[in-house]
Amino acid sequence: xxxxxxxxxxxxxxxxxxxxxxxxxKEVYGADAWNDFEEDNSGVMLVEAFAYIADLxxxxxxRQANEVYLPTVTERxxxxxxxxxxxxxxxxxxxxxxxxxxxxxxxxxxxxxLPKGAQIETQSGVMFETQDEARIKAGELSVTxxxxxxxxxxxxxxxxxxxAYQEFYLPLAGVIEVVSLSxxxxxxxxxxxxADHLAGEKIFTAELDAxxxxxITFGDGVNGLIPRTGERISVVYRVGxxxxxxxxxxxxxxxxxxxxxxxxxxxxxxxxxxxWASGGAEPQSMESIKKQAPLWFATQQRCVTQADYETFxxxxxxxxxxxxxxxxxxxxxxxxxxxxxxxxxxxxxxxxNSVAMPTQALKDKLLEYLNKYKMLTDWxxxxxxxxxxxxxxxxxxxxxxxxxx
Numbered sequence: 001x002x003x004x005x006x007x008x009x010x011x012x013x014x015x016x017x018x019x020x021x022x023x024x025x026k027e028v029y030g031a032d033a034w035n036d037f038e039e040d041n042s043g044v045m046l047v048e049a050f051a052y053i054a055d056l057x058x059x060x061x062x063r064q065a066n067e068v069y070l071p072t073v074t075e076r077x078x079x080x081x082x083x084x085x086x087x088x089x090x091x092x093x094x095x096x097x098x099x100x101x102x103x104x105x106x107x108x109x110x111x112x113x114l115p116k117g118a119q120i121e122t123q124s125g126v127m128f129e130t131q132d133e134a135r136i137k138a139g140e141l142s143v144t145x146x147x148x149x150x151x152x153x154x155x156x157x158x159x160x161x162x163x164a165y166q167e168f169y170l171p172l173a174g175v176i177e178v179v180s181l182s183x184x185x186x187x188x189x190x191x192x193x194x195a196d197h198l199a200g201e202k203i204f205t206a207e208l209d210a211x212x213x214x215x216i217t218f219g220d221g222v223n224g225l226i227p228r229t230g231e232r233i234s235v236v237y238r239v240g241x242x243x244x245x246x247x248x249x250x251x252x253x254x255x256x257x258x259x260x261x262x263x264x265x266x267x268x269x270x271x272x273x274x275x276w277a278s279g280g281a282e283p284q285s286m287e288s289i290k291k292q293a294p295l296w297f298a299t300q301q302r303c304v305t306q307a308d309y310e311t312f313x314x315x316x317x318x319x320x321x322x323x324x325x326x327x328x329x330x331x332x333x334x335x336x337x338x339x340x341x342x343x344x345x346x347x348x349x350x351x352x353n354s355v356a357m358p359t360q361a362l363k364d365k366l367l368e369y370l371n372k373y374k375m376l377t378d379w380x381x382x383x384x385x386x387x388x389x390x391x392x393x394x395x396x397x398x399x400x401x402x403x404x405x
Contacts, residue, residue, distance in 0.1 A: 211254055
């Protein structure tokens with residue numbers, strides 16, 4: 001229990017409880033009724049056994065008190081529940097992005113097409129899927145297409161019983177995106193909260209828990225439509241994410257799908273990633289959640305200060321483009337008409353403790369997101385961040401001290 005921060009609502013430990021019990025016994029029964037309080041006394045043994053049980057119960061009460069305060073909570077699910085009070089959603093794992101070059105050996109008279117969602121993987125089994133159709137034009141030898149780490153699954157997760165607030169769990173853990181959900185023959189829309197919607201809307205919420213599982217929740221007929229009894233619920237979702245997706249160049253070389261020409265003939269193609277994949281991130285740590293949740297609450301859903309822009313940027317999540325690791329906002333110009341806010345950002349690199357340059361897709365998505373919450377007088381620019389080695393900085397400081405001397 002070393003290092004445990006706890007709320008001592010009742011400042012009692014085993015020794016203090018034994019001492020209080022003995023004092024109470026002396027007070028009630030007098031010194032003549034019981035005057036042997038040595039440790040080998042059977043009565044003292046019973047007192048110490050009682051004190052042990054009481055101490056244990058008080059310890060658990062203190063631990064339960066820890067779980068209702070943001071700074072001291074220790075269980076991830078309890079932390080997620082506390083974040084709901086401030087409308088803050090902790091980030092799950094994020095998928096890496098990569099540019100894939102698709103090549104053929106000889107030019108063809110017709111276009112060669114690799115379909116959207118084609119699966120490409122490394123020798124170690126890290127799976128990517130193309131985000132768009134890769135079309136090699138007639139007479140050309142290659143084309144570049146974006147790919148995202150993870151694997152798409154489609155499952156029927158249950159049948160509606162017609163009750164309010166029905167809940168279903170996706171069968172696989174590690175979900176990074178719910179692509180679509182259909183009830184019967186109709187598609188339903190994912191929303192952040194059921195409370196903001198009307199009775200007839202086909203909506204649901206998808207909530208990630210502490211164990212990487214996703215819970216699907218439907219409305220009650222007042223906020224969100226109730227799926228009709230007997231209708232099957234089908235979900236398309238993607239599994240993956242994490243820093244394992246930030247793979248090295250020229251490692252995405254195995255392809256499960258085939259390319260076809262316009263006559264439907266198979267065409268042998270080769271694939272590889274041109275650069276390091278980037279943007280893959282582990283689920284947000286508890287330390288980061290405890291830091292970011294109060295900052296998010298302080299923004300009150302708008303960007304006014306430079307700190308607000310940094311908070312929104314770090315908490316931005318895009319299943320298609322990735323996640324921001326570091327952000328720094330600078331007010332570049334203030335001329336009375338508009339503030340030019342330049343935001344320097346970095347994404348996650350090769351491992352959990354490194355950073356990398358963001359893709360243009362990530363910067364574009366971030367700009368689109370921030371423009372929803374900015375002040376009317378702000379003009380936003382998203383730029384690549386930069387970093388320096390600590391050793392390099394320390395060496396520069398040493399040289400500077402040497403020159404000063």
